[in-house]
Amino acid sequence: MILPIITYPDKQLKTRSLEVTNFDGLLHRFLDDMYETMMSSNGIGLASIQVANPIRAIILCIPDEDGKQHKENLIEIINPVIHTPRGNVLYQEGCLSVPGFYEDVERYESLTLHYQDRHGEPCVLHATDLLSIAIQHEIDHLEGKLFIEKLSYYRRKKFEKEYKKAQKEKK
Template sequence: MILPIITYPNKQLKTRSAEVTSFDQLLHRFLDDMYETMMSSNGIGLAAIQVANPIRALILCIPDEEGNQTQENLLEIINPSICDPKGNTLYQEGCLSVPGFYEDVERYESLTLHYQNRHGESCTLEANDLLAIAIQHEMDHLEGKLFIEKLTYNRRKKFEKEYKKALKEKK
């Protein structure tokens, strides 16, 4: 089932997500719905809070070399924590909750991620490049933060101006 994605400036996006403690059929169905929602929106990542569920769950599906996103590449990440981040990189990010806006954001270049899968099993993942960036972007959502909050003062003002203009054009 495709779920509605909440968008900026919806206050729900500011919610800090709660730890997942129940790894049941309800969670599995929700993760499946998140995948369907993300794929139908041409996203590479989606946090549960973006579909109005404040739990510490996110999914990622990084395209392969040909640009294809396959279910085999799907990562379901629950209760994540980052350790051993290294380096810095600048990457142009967008967000399904801030449609139509892209900005350069500084992130760690590589990291180690500890998380649980849909069955509650502990997992560890070494991530770099786009995967590391996407993990950090989606984990920010779990803390109630958007990528636009990482912009410099001037770029944030520019975003606000463009956003207001885009809203007027929609009316």
């Protein structure tokens, strides 16, 4: 089932997500719905809070070299914790909750991620490049933060002005 995606400036996006403790059929169905929602919106990542569920769950499906996403590349990440971040990289990010806007954001170039899968099994993932960036972007959502909050004061003010203008034009 495709779920509605919450968009900025909805205050729900500021909610800090809670740890997942039940790894049951309800969670599995929700993760499946998140995947369907993300794919129907042409996203590469989705945090549960973006679909109004404040639990520490994210999904990612990084495109291959041809730009195609395959379900076998789907990563379901529950209760993520970043370890050993290294380096910095600037990457132009977008967000399903801030549609139509892209800005350069500084992130760690690589990291090690500890998390649980949909069955509650502990996992470790070493991520670099786009996967590392997407993980950090989605974990920010779990903390109630959006990528636009990482912008400089000037760039943030410019974004706010452009976003308000775009919202008026939609009406």
